[in-house]
Amino acid sequence: MFSFFKKKPKVEPAPLPETPVAAPATPAALPPAAAPVTAVVAPPTVTPTAAVEVAPTATAETEAEIVAAPVAAEQKRSWLSRLRTGLSKTSSNLTTLFVGAKIDEDLYEELESALLVSDAGVEATHFLLNALKKKVKEDKLTEAPQVKAALRTLLIDLLTPLQKPLVLDQHQPLVMMIAGVNGAGKTTTIGKLAKHLQAHNQSVLLAAGDTFRAAAREQLTIWGERNNVTVIAQESGDPAAVAFDAVHSAQARGINVVMVDTAGRLPTQLHLMDELKKIKRVIGKGMATAPHEVLLVIDGNTGQNALTQVKVFDDALGLTGLVITKLDGTAKGGVLAAIATNRAIPVYFIGVGEQIEDLQPFDATEFVDALLT
Numbered sequence: 001m002f003s004f005f006k007k008k009p010k011v012e013p014a015p016l017p018e019t020p021v022a023a024p025a026t027p028a029a030l031p032p033a034a035a036p037v038t039a040v041v042a043p044p045t046v047t048p049t050a051a052v053e054v055a056p057t058a059t060a061e062t063e064a065e066i067v068a069a070p071v072a073a074e075q076k077r078s079w080l081s082r083l084r085t086g087l088s089k090t091s092s093n094l095t096t097l098f099v100g101a102k103i104d105e106d107l108y109e110e111l112e113s114a115l116l117v118s119d120a121g122v123e124a125t126h127f128l129l130n131a132l133k134k135k136v137k138e139d140k141l142t143e144a145p146q147v148k149a150a151l152r153t154l155l156i157d158l159l160t161p162l163q164k165p166l167v168l169d170q171h172q173p174l175v176m177m178i179a180g181v182n183g184a185g186k187t188t189t190i191g192k193l194a195k196h197l198q199a200h201n202q203s204v205l206l207a208a209g210d211t212f213r214a215a216a217r218e219q220l221t222i223w224g225e226r227n228n229v230t231v232i233a234q235e236s237g238d239p240a241a242v243a244f245d246a247v248h249s250a251q252a253r254g255i256n257v258v259m260v261d262t263a264g265r266l267p268t269q270l271h272l273m274d275e276l277k278k279i280k281r282v283i284g285k286g287m288a289t290a291p292h293e294v295l296l297v298i299d300g301n302t303g304q305n306a307l308t309q310v311k312v313f314d315d316a317l318g319l320t321g322l323v324i325t326k327l328d329g330t331a332k333g334g335v336l337a338a339i340a341t342n343r344a345i346p347v348y349f350i351g352v353g354e355q356i357e358d359l360q361p362f363d364a365t366e367f368v369d370a371l372l373t
């Protein structure tokens with residue numbers, strides 16, 4: 001298995017914190033990076049816009065929960081089996097049509113239906129069918145298993161451009177902004193990623209940018225306390241200010257990775273899409289090169305609407321990567337072909353459950369084999 005993240009030599013010296021443009025209220029003096037982990041108590045008179053920093057407290061429970069990398073073979077097998085189970089409907093549709101089949105128009109029609117039902121969309125379906133017909137003709141394929149093998153190769157070729165590792169150690173800190181519709185799995189993904197990053201010796205700081213839902217902020221804060229991850233949160237107010245504070249705090253502490261959580265929103269909620277653009281802009285005021293990664297988390301069960309989400313969020317933010325969650329549910333998987341054909345943004349990770357090891361890097365061959373076996 002390839003590694004979870006790719007590491008690059010640092011090319012960017014740690015910049016000094018810049019002068020805040022619209023400086024949000026900051027908490028008491030930050031401890032140095034190597035300081036013993038102690039709670040930074042929120043000022044007694046917390047104004048609605050005052051940032052509250054919850055420093056982590058290491059516990060025995062925390063240590064027990066951190067997953068060692070690389071993933072053990074047994075875990076990997078169980079992960080693959082969950083992916084296969086999740087995609088079993090599509091895989092059964094795609095594989096049964098080749099059983100004892102003759103290579104004729106009927107087969108191509110059935111394949112067209114199966115691909116469309118899998119959420120591959122019209123463009124990817126037609127692209128794959130045309131390429132397959134060409135291959136069958138050129139290579140004079142006469143047996144169904146040969147055609148199935150040709151489809152496997154075409155699918156792998158189509159999806160491989162989406163396979164790209166998340167690169168660490170290129171920026172100090174690496175600032176990632178995470179967006180998506182409500183319930184897509186943003187906060188869960190951030191939690192899993194934080195643990196994977198810790199297992200790769202990266203220190204992590206989270207910005208609770210979902211200021212819309214108090215419960216979301218509290219959830220992240222409690223999670224951070226339990227897992228030795230500092231969380232920057234705000235009683236209420238401006239998510240851009242929380243993100244700004246988080247970037248400065250990470251710079252001051254020498255933290256490796258900042259993840260900025262954002263509230264769920266629909267692509268049609270234009271004012272909320274504008275708010276995301278503002279968060280991105282303000283992060284850039286905290287650190288000129290940031291955010292270095294803008295990730296969209298997509299629920300794998302969303303169907304063709306996932307493509308709309310990719311397009312709208314990409315137009316608004318310039319996405320650098322995708323995370324596809326819940327591929328263990330009723331997801332059909334074909335939407336990755338639609339994304340590859342229409343907006344080939346790297347899929348850094350896919351998720352097949354709620355455990356930390358259920359989030360793994362996207363591997364085109366692994367994924368296609370789950371679809372076709």
Ligand SMILES: Nc1nc2c(ncn2[C@@H]2O[C@H](COP(=O)(O)OP(=O)(O)OP(=O)(O)O)[C@@H](O)[C@H]2O)c(=O)[nH]1
Binds near residue numbers: 188
């Ligand atoms: N089965 C399954 N459930 C998942 C996966 N990822 C996340 N979930 C569940 O999806 C639900 C929503 O996840 P959250 O992380 O809260 O989603 P969110 O995008 O942060 O939600 P909002 O903050 O409301 O927008 C939770 O119950 C998660 O446990 C996955 O890969 N598989």
